[in-house]
Amino acid sequence: MNWLAHLWSERRDALLLAAAALALAATFLNPGLTLGRPLFDEVVVLDITQSMNVTDRVLDGKPVSRLAFAKHALRQSLLDLPCGSRVGWGVFTEYRSFLLLAPIEVCGNLNELRATLDHIDVQMAWAGNSEVSKAIHSGLGIAGALPEKPALIFITDGQEAPPLNPKYRPHFDDKPGEIPGLIVGVGDPSKSSPIPKTDPMGRPLGFWKADEVLQTDPRSRGRGASVGNEQLVDDAGAAAPAPALGATPGREHLSSLREPYLRLLADERGLGFHRLESAEGLSEALRARALARTVSARADGRVALAVLALGLLLWTEGAGTFVAMMVTGLAIRRRR
Missing domain, CATH: 1.20.58 (Methane Monooxygenase Hydroxylase; Chain G, domain 1)
Incomplete structure (x- = not known):
């Protein structure tokens, strides 16, 4: 030596x-060396129904709508996704989700993703109903039909309009966990706020009133008979409310985050749930291990x-x- x-x-x-x-x-x-690293492939569906215009969120010390708050958090979260990950945008109104932009790589298309996100608003809605359960089913169908079968990120306040009755709740043949995903709840869970009313051009018209909004599921009223307001007997008991479904008869013109209902939907479909409180929290939720895919990548x-x-x-x-x-x-x- x-x-x-x-x-x-x-x-x-x-x-x-x-x-x-x-x-x-x-x-x-x-x-070089081939290593496995986690990447993310996600379709984000945003609720654009009128209750998402409720201003019960705060951003930079100022009240903002639920939709604006969610878009801000998504805009920031894009920066934290690793390069090679892909994100696409979709919207939900009435009873179905609609794909706007199929998933594209985040780092090379950051400006395009942000520009598209900025233009999503409630004026894009094509109907006034808000059937959340059906729209999640539709969103899972969209994700499953795409070649890479991305995870579904569904952002909503969870308000069904018209409200659901447990006797007539829709059932689907979704296989829990077949499509990974996350339901993101946005809004104040403890306080109900009036829902802004706008004309087709987006100009404010005040707020929706109790007599302008369906307070119960139409089926709960029973089918009309041949004599006056008589109800058919086989509809008796249909009006019983279901608190777990978020129904608030008489107060459906007011809106809050229906978190228990969204958690129920998430559990039934094998999805995760996250309450949106900050951009940092959403970023972490979008990078959860359950949503990741291990991809072989060559290290130079x-x-x-x-x-x-x-x-x-x-x-x-x-x-x-x-x-x-x-x-x-x-x-x-x-x-x-």
Whole structure:
């Protein structure tokens, strides 16, 4: 071992330069290593029904609508998704979801994703109803029909309009967990607020009143008979409300986050649930392990070899002296 120590002490710089040359030469072989890394492929469906215009969220100290708050959080969350991940946009109104933009890679298309998101608003709605359960089913169908079968991110306040009756609740043949996803609830869960009313051009017309909104499921009224307001007997008991479904008969013109109902829908379909409180929280939820896909990616070894070669060169006596002189010169200038 003494001869190795002697060789190192006598020929250190030459050995370091030789090792640096070998490292640089190896870069021409384009070495690399295949590693698995988590990426995300997601379709985000935004509720654009009128209750999403309720201003019960706060952003920068000012009240904003649920939809504006959700869009702000999504805009920020795009920056945290790893490059190679893909995001697409969809909207929901009436009883179905509609795909606006199929998933595209986030880093190379960040401006396009943000520009498209900015133009999503409640004026795009084509009907006034808000049948959340049916729209989630529709969203899962959209995700399942896309080639990569992305995860579904469904953002809503959970208000069914008209409200659901448990006796006539829709049932679907979705296989829980077949399509991964997340239901994101937005809104104040403890306080009900009036729903803004607008004309087709988006101009405000005040708020919806109790007599302008269906307070119960139409089937709960029973089918009309041939005599006056007589109800058919087989509809008796249909009007019993279901608190778990978020129904609030007599107060359906007011809106709050229907979290228990959304959690129920998430559990039934094998989806996760997240209450939207901040952009940071949503970003973390969108990067949950349950939504990730492990993708094989090749790590370029040339950068590591080049850094190694640079380090070996700096280790030599001449380069070390040069670096020391540079550091000393910078320190003297700073003192002046």
